[in-house]
Amino acid sequence: MRPPAETTMARRPKLAVYKFSSCDGCQLQLLELEDELLELAGEIDIAYFLEARRRVEPGPYDIGLVEGSISTPEEEERIRQARRDCRVLIAIGACATSGGIQALRNWADIEEYTACVYAHPEYIATLDVASAVAGYVYVDFELRGCPVNKYQLVEVLTAVLAGRRPQVPTYSVCLECKRAGTPCVLVSRSIPCLGPITQAGCGALCPRYHRGCYGCYGPSETPNVTALCDYFIQNLGVTRPEIVRLLRGFNGYLEPFKTASDDYEQDSRL
Amino acid sequence: MSKTAASETRVIDVRALARVEGEGALFLRLENDQVAEVKLRIYEPPRFYEAFLRGRSYAEVPDLTARICGICPVAYQMSACHAIEMAFGVEVGGQLRALRRLLYCGEWIESHVLHMFLLHLPDFLGCESALALATDHRDLVVGALRLKKAGNELVRAIGGREVHPINACVGGFYRVPTRSDLEPAAEMLMASRGFAVDALRFLTGLEYPVLEMDYDNVALRHATEVAMNEGQVATSRGLEIPVSQFTDHFEELQVEHSNALHGRLKGGGSYLVGPLARLNLNWELYPQPLRDLAREIGFALPCRNQFKSILARGFETLYALDHALEIIRRYERPERSRVEVKPRAGVGHGCTEAPRGILYHRYELDADGLVRSADIVPPTAQNQPQIEADLAAFVPRVLHLSQDDLTLRCEQLIRNYDPCISCATHSLKVRVERRTR
Numbered sequence: 001m002r003p004p005a006e007t008t009m010a011r012r013p014k015l016a017v018y019k020f021s022s023c024d025g026c027q028l029q030l031l032e033l034e035d036e037l038l039e040l041a042g043e044i045d046i047a048y049f050l051e052a053r054r055r056v057e058p059g060p061y062d063i064g065l066v067e068g069s070i071s072t073p074e075e076e077e078r079i080r081q082a083r084r085d086c087r088v089l090i091a092i093g094a095c096a097t098s099g100g101i102q103a104l105r106n107w108a109d110i111e112e113y114t115a116c117v118y119a120h121p122e123y124i125a126t127l128d129v130a131s132a133v134a135g136y137v138y139v140d141f142e143l144r145g146c147p148v149n150k151y152q153l154v155e156v157l158t159a160v161l162a163g164r165r166p167q168v169p170t171y172s173v174c175l176e177c178k179r180a181g182t183p184c185v186l187v188s189r190s191i192p193c194l195g196p197i198t199q200a201g202c203g204a205l206c207p208r209y210h211r212g213c214y215g216c217y218g219p220s221e222t223p224n225v226t227a228l229c230d231y232f233i234q235n236l237g238v239t240r241p242e243i244v245r246l247l248r249g250f251n252g253y254l255e256p257f258k259t260a261s262d263d264y265e266q267d268s269r270l
Numbered sequence: 271m272s273k274t275a276a277s278e279t280r281v282i283d284v285r286a287l288a289r290v291e292g293e294g295a296l297f298l299r300l301e302n303d304q305v306a307e308v309k310l311r312i313y314e315p316p317r318f319y320e321a322f323l324r325g326r327s328y329a330e331v332p333d334l335t336a337r338i339c340g341i342c343p344v345a346y347q348m349s350a351c352h353a354i355e356m357a358f359g360v361e362v363g364g365q366l367r368a369l370r371r372l373l374y375c376g377e378w379i380e381s382h383v384l385h386m387f388l389l390h391l392p393d394f395l396g397c398e399s400a401l402a403l404a405t406d407h408r409d410l411v412v413g414a415l416r417l418k419k420a421g422n423e424l425v426r427a428i429g430g431r432e433v434h435p436i437n438a439c440v441g442g443f444y445r446v447p448t449r450s451d452l453e454p455a456a457e458m459l460m461a462s463r464g465f466a467v468d469a470l471r472f473l474t475g476l477e478y479p480v481l482e483m484d485y486d487n488v489a490l491r492h493a494t495e496v497a498m499n500e501g502q503v504a505t506s507r508g509l510e511i512p513v514s515q516f517t518d519h520f521e522e523l524q525v526e527h528s529n530a531l532h533g534r535l536k537g538g539g540s541y542l543v544g545p546l547a548r549l550n551l552n553w554e555l556y557p558q559p560l561r562d563l564a565r566e567i568g569f570a571l572p573c574r575n576q577f578k579s580i581l582a583r584g585f586e587t588l589y590a591l592d593h594a595l596e597i598i599r600r601y602e603r604p605e606r607s608r609v610e611v612k613p614r615a616g617v618g619h620g621c622t623e624a625p626r627g628i629l630y631h632r633y634e635l636d637a638d639g640l641v642r643s644a645d646i647v648p649p650t651a652q653n654q655p656q657i658e659a660d661l662a663a664f665v666p667r668v669l670h671l672s673q674d675d676l677t678l679r680c681e682q683l684i685r686n687y688d689p690c691i692s693c694a695t696h697s698l699k700v701r702v703e704r705r706t707r
Contacts, residue, residue, distance in 0.1 A: 023338060028291075034422070053288060054398040072315045147340060147431075208430070216434075
């Protein structure tokens with residue numbers, strides 16, 4: 001990762017936080033750092049962060065955090081400007097890295113969707129698909145999660161400032177689960193769990209609460225999606241439409257979840 | 271700014287509102303000192319929840335709708351669960367019901383404290399942010415962050431994490447906490463109680479802009495408790511209806527300048543939801559010590575000044591804190607984490623008190639428990655016409671202010687509502703135009 005050129009200088013690095021189509025939850029993670037927030041604000045100049053402050057310092061910025069997917073013509077213009085304004089641009093959260101839950105509309109007819117929600121669809125300006133930020137501009141790092149883990153967020157900021165690669169594991173939730181000593185919900189309770197194919201980061205939360213992982217952090221490295229889903233079908237009696245819904249969650253438009261969900265959808269029509 | 275006797279146009283134009291959740295703008299045009307046009311423009315992109323929920327399973331709905339808002343996910347989970355339970359004919363009582371209230375207390379605290387101290391208070395003290403505020407009022411900001419953390423700890427202890435908790439489900443919870451799971455949160459809440467009271471005393475000493483509005487307050491009302499999850503929808507004009515009749519009396523209209531639908535009372539007009547509306551309607555149900563404290567510090571209810579909503583949030587925070595401690599004290603871990611549910615075809619309605627006001631959900635489900643249609647009415651969409659009405663009434667009284675100060679006051683007025691724009695589009699931008707001819 002390219003370090004911001006002037007971080008060694010006395011000047012505090014400038015941070016910009018952008019919001020696109022999203023729920024605010026990922027940028028909120030910065031404000032949820034109750035113990036670290038004031039210290040962080042001492043180290044970094046929070047130059048543009050509309051949710052937290054009214055004052056806007058003009059760019060360029062050293063680091064830009066981008067929350068949300070790109071889903072309107074105005075957002076497409078704004079993300080290109082953000083890329084020009086930021087030396088390092090980091091996409092945070094499922095919306096910015098996969099399109100997010102609103103990417104479910106990518107499988108649908110957007111005109112029918114608009115008419116379903118709004119009485120005057122002609123007032124609504126929207127792109128045909130909701131996309132990850134990297135679909136439009138070069139992104140230096142993608143931090144997954146719905147929402148992102150706030151400590152991973154701090155790690156990414158720290159790494160960028162130090163000019164090193166962020167230590168964010170890409171292995172599966174299973175490893176976190178085993179390390180925590182949580183009994184496998186798939187084996188011991190026969191609950192369909194996306195843990196084997198989902199990237200770690202949440203702390204293997206759902207199995208600790210006796211429920212299956214539902215994929216908040218997107219696909220892990222080299223996931224075998226069909227092996228797992230076929231197991232669900234053959235051994236747990238899960239139906240194909242249920243598999244399609246399971247894969248089409250907060251990261252459903254990310255490969256290989258997307259193609260696998262399309263395949264199971266085709267199969268269920270045979 | 272020169273003022274001529276003839277015709278004067280003045281415009282306030284704020285293109286990206288700060289310290290609100292989501293994206294919005296304000297455009298306000300004055301002709302001869304009267305507000306000729308006021309548009310709270312919500313440009314947050316539409317996310318089409320009601321459309322993509324169709325065909326999803328009832329069991330997914332609480333987790334899917336939670337993603338409408340990262341600040342009040344619990345509210346979405348609760349309204350969704352109650353609506354679906356009504357459709358399936360399921361009642362959730364006893365300790366499971368108490369746990370839901372406890373989870374909601376956590377969200378009221380973290381959401382209210384975030385808004386009061388980090389988003390709203392800087393307006394009263396002439397600061398651009400809480401970070402700037404921390405220079406002169408460090409103890410206040412540190413105390414607020416600690417209280418906020420206590421609320422979040424409660425959400426985490428029950429829900430697994432603060433943003434988009436994973437434990438709530440139709441029928442109850444996936445796993446119920448043990449008593450010792452809840453104790454760290456209880457200790458943090460107790461440690462912050464002194465701050466919550468002192469903060470109220472401090473807030474009551476702020477200078478409040480004068481505003482007197484004849485609000486039609488709308489909130490849930492319950493016979494015996496401060497309503498959170500259950501009750502009738504009540505208004506200060508005397509309407510009191512079961513939640514299932516919500517759409518018979520309230521409607522949502524689409525206006526050209528906003529991606530959020532506008533809430534209206536059928537045959538009526540704008541109305542107020544949120545902390546002040548709740549206190550105005552339900553004050554007699556609040557514990558006596560809280561009412562004594564309000565009297566002592568001179569906060570009189572009913573209150574018709576939304577600038578004082580920050581005090582209403584403060585009282586609700588203190589209530590939620592005390593109530594949470596009481597629920598934890600009486601908590602006995604239930605044997606079953608949830609009531610068994612059996613899908614059946616039907617329609618269900620749910621309405622709960624989100625931090626910003628009533629949040630209504632309606633689902634039509636098929637025999638397999640798949641969603642046939644969904645309707646979600648968030649609090650900010652309902653408050654949007656009232657915000658515009660407040661601006662129209664308030665601005666003519668403060669025309670002596672400079673353009674910058676006037677713009678700031680308009681923004682503050684919008685922030686009175688703790689608007690959650692992400693919710694309202696499942697937005698806010700301020701423009702004040704001043705033209706002198």
